[in-house]
Amino acid sequence: MKRSYSPSSRELVPDGFSPIVLQPGQTVRFDFEIKRAGLLHVRLGGASPAWERIRYAYTSDDRLFPSLYKGFEDEAWLSGRFPSYVRMRPFGTLSQFVSRGDGVYVLEDDLTVLRYLEIDNRSDEPLEILELWLVYTAAPYKTVGGFECDDELINDCWAMGVYTTEICSQPSKYTQRELIGPFSDYVIWDGVRRDKDIWGGDLRPASLTALYAFDRPEIVKNTLELLLSIQHAEGEEKGIIPGSGAYGQIFYEWTMWTVVNLWEYVLLTGDVGYLRENANRLIEVVAWMNKRMDRDGLISGLNSWMYSIDARGKISGLALAQKAAWDALHRLFALLDHPLRHFCQEQAERTKRSILAQFSVAGTPLLTMLPAGTKQRDRFAIDGNLWAILHDVADPPRAAAILQEVQERFWTERGSINVVPVFEESEDGAWWWEVLPKEAAVWRHNDTIWPYMSAYEALASFHAGQTDRGLEVMRRIGASHLNQGHRTYWEMMNRDGSLPVGNHGDTLSLSHAWGGSSSYGLQAYVAGIRPLEPGFASFSAKPALGGLKWMKAEVPTPHGIIEVEAERNPAGQIKGFVRHPQSIRCETGAGMEIVRRRP
Incomplete structure (x- = not known):
């Protein structure tokens, strides 16, 4: 494999x-x-x-x-x-x-x-x-997870996502400011040459790739701990978890994605003990979020996930991260049998209602970037729309319609752009980052494709049951790297797939772990291997091959390796088997045989 x-x-x-x-x-x-x-x-x-x-x-x-x-x-x-x-x-x-x-x-x-x-x-x-x-110097872990199918380009995409995560898994002492964690000597950066730092929102997709590929999960735990341990204990932002490990920069979305990351770590590893150790930190996060919410239950941001767009206030991407965080907090507190689980569940539903009410506009299924009608014209950002699918804000018909409109309005031969329509000073005022010259900020947002969002687009397609669409997204962005001799995902690329170098300089990063989570998507959605209980005590294995003829996948768990093989027979039916440790339980679909492996 x-x-x-x-x-x-x-x-x-x-x-x-x-x-x-x-x-x-x-x-x-x-x-x-x-x-x-x-x-x-x-x-x-x-x-x-x-x-x-x-x-x-x-x-x-x-x-x-x-x-x-x-x-x-x-x-x-x-x-x-x-x-x-x-x-x-x-x-x-x-x-x-x-x-x-x-x-x-x-x-x-x-x-x-x-x-x-x-x-x-x-x-x-x-x-x-x-x-x-x-x-x-990358972390000396074994790649024990795997994915293989009859499409060699998809196989290369899987390997590229895993290698990007591997090469960004480095000794913590080389971080911009030396970080020493309690669980490992290694951390996952998001930019192995330039950044050399932990970024909360970027860590979340990298963690999924690592947990589905590597034999040792402690690097995820260690990296999470280095963010959780610098939670603000006082001041105006008491309870917030900073977005970066070395400098403690604040991005509200990154706090929320760190909470989601903690939930996914516990779900995949079964490390409820670490959750208990973090219970008080999570209570402080809830207090911070509750303090920051307006009367509609939404938190106003200081900036955006792109950092250089002056989009203060309500932002659909931030609102979707907030919805994901409330869902994660509800599940985490439920594991602890803590009464806050009810409050978090209520806030998740409230956030969903407010998102649909404030970011919907007539004539399109897309969510607007800012609340509808707050600028001279509505703008649509790809992040909030993909997250609306992944976090079940959009119902299935709307999810399908969003994906169709993204394909019509955002797609290029190389991948999807980030905003439609593009930014223009006359329409949007002074939105660029003061540190960058104007032309740099325009180039960075208007003419570039981000593997971070391409990976989320593949995951959203898989989540919506559109396997072939997700595979096509992976092919486009993957071939753009592979055909130029690269085996790691970049931070971004130009619209035509060329290297991200503008006339203003700044080569950006050519190995960014935030872009590799589509590798996890192949194992979790195409092979269908996903936990139903923490630590894979029970799991589902329901392959969704789309147009693929066959596939094989392996996923590491605390109990041992889960293996799935499936192929489409001449009648178009899926046939295969799931082989897993005897100590765990499996739910699968028609045509799949379960083989329990003895210790």
Whole structure:
């Protein structure tokens, strides 16, 4: 069964490497064949002041080298607008290498992410490069979950989502600000080169991928704990869970997605003990949400999930995250047999009613981005509409209609854009982020496709029973990466599928774990393997193949591996089997045989 793009060794050498003497004026490029993350080591000849004039640059796409070299002349081109990202700039001089003794140096003494490395000798002395290797630092977990079917592109998409999550699972000590968690030495970042930080809303989809793929769930628990442990204990935002681990930035949606993430962690692992440890934190979250709600039961935001849209107030995406959080809190408190479960259930229903009342507009099934009629014209954002399907705000007929209209209005050959109609200053006022020039903010939102939302679109399609549509979404966004030689999901891409580099610089991130949750979707929806009780004490396995001829899947659980195989016979019927540990119970559909595996 297809697994991941994990390396077979923890020490990696560039393809075809041999010692070289780099003469003045020469440039050499090394290729690791696929993007890898780790500590880059090099053994060089004797150190020299000339190293100040020997440049290096690294990237996962060789088309970016011109932009990187421009950074030597104008550092703000790539990093100056983002002070926290300066540390991660992918260029410098050999004088920045840190000696480890015996002629061995480590690049910047920090974690590096690259496929290609160039060294450009602009000095008047030769440079002897004796050895070059990268120590792979991703969490040393085994990929024991799996998915395979008769469509090789879908198989590659599954492997890419898992590898993106793997390469973003790194030692916590390399986070922008060192984070030490109690359950693991590793955390899941969302941006292994640039961000090097935990983001609450981004962690949620990455956690689903990790829990369905890896043999050890403690990295999810550890990363969650690092967010939960910095909950505000006082002040105006008492009870809020910050959105980022290193800097404690506040995004209301990210608080809510962290609560959802905790529910899904407990559901998939059965770790009710950890839930009990967090009961008081959850009570504080409820108090914060209750304080922030208006008379309609909605929370007004400070910003949006895109961060740079000035959409203060009620936002459909935030309202849907709020609905998801109330649902999660209801389920979590129900496990604890806590009376707050009733209040949370009531608030979930109240939030649903308010969403439908305030973000619906005549003539379309789509929810508006802001309450209907609050701007010169209504705008529709993809996030709230997909989440309305996934969190059962839209009933089945409306869910189908939303997906149809998204396809008609948002789709491109590469994936779906984020907002319709696009932003225009004359219509929307000063909505761009002050740190970015206007043209950067316009480009970032109007002309780009986000794998984060593409993954949610695939999941929403599966959830609505449209397997073939979900697979097509995965094919479009997956092929856009794979055909350009990439095996990790990017933070975003241009509308035409090209690299996310604007005229204003900023290469953004080319390995972002937020985009990989469609891999989980293949196992949870196409194979149909989903828990009915915490820890998979009981589960369903009801494959939905769509146009696929056959599929195989494996999912790790606290009890052991669940295996499902299914195929469509000549009569069009689904036939197959579910093999699972004897200690758990399975619900499945017609044509599926249950095989209980003894310990």
